[in-house]
Amino acid sequence: MKTSSQIGKAGQEAIKYVEQLVLVVIGMATVYATFDEIYKMWVTSKVGVGDLLLLFLYLEVLSMVKQYLGSGKLPVRYPLYIGIVALARYLVLEVKTLTPEHILAVATAVLIIALAVLAVRFGHVRFPYTEDGDNPNVPK
Numbered sequence: 001m002k003t004s005s006q007i008g009k010a011g012q013e014a015i016k017y018v019e020q021l022v023l024v025v026i027g028m029a030t031v032y033a034t035f036d037e038i039y040k041m042w043v044t045s046k047v048g049v050g051d052l053l054l055l056f057l058y059l060e061v062l063s064m065v066k067q068y069l070g071s072g073k074l075p076v077r078y079p080l081y082i083g084i085v086a087l088a089r090y091l092v093l094e095v096k097t098l099t100p101e102h103i104l105a106v107a108t109a110v111l112i113i114a115l116a117v118l119a120v121r122f123g124h125v126r127f128p129y130t131e132d133g134d135n136p137n138v139p140k
Helices: 004-044 049-071 077-094 100-126
Strands: none
Touching: 004 049, 049 077, 077 100
């Protein structure tokens, strides 16, 4: 009979494999989407700022997948970077149809995310974690 500890470890191991499989699928889908976008630019012989920002989004997703597959950890700033680029792309593509209030709201969102990146970076430098994830500056 297996103990709950053994079942828990087996469950964690199964989740780890599923997680890695999903990350590989995300990576492959991102590579496909990247080449699909490049193909569309080639066929139309046009490259716009929106196209380039979309390629940067794909690049950030691939970087995030690579980082997570390599270390098993995902820095919170990667999704924040993706959010900033996505909002910038949205502004570039929709600027003609947006109201000034909407533009201000999106720009404010970009500023808030950028401040969050600064806060995360400051926290990482000021309160570094050890290899095992513990923060030596916080009492246990």
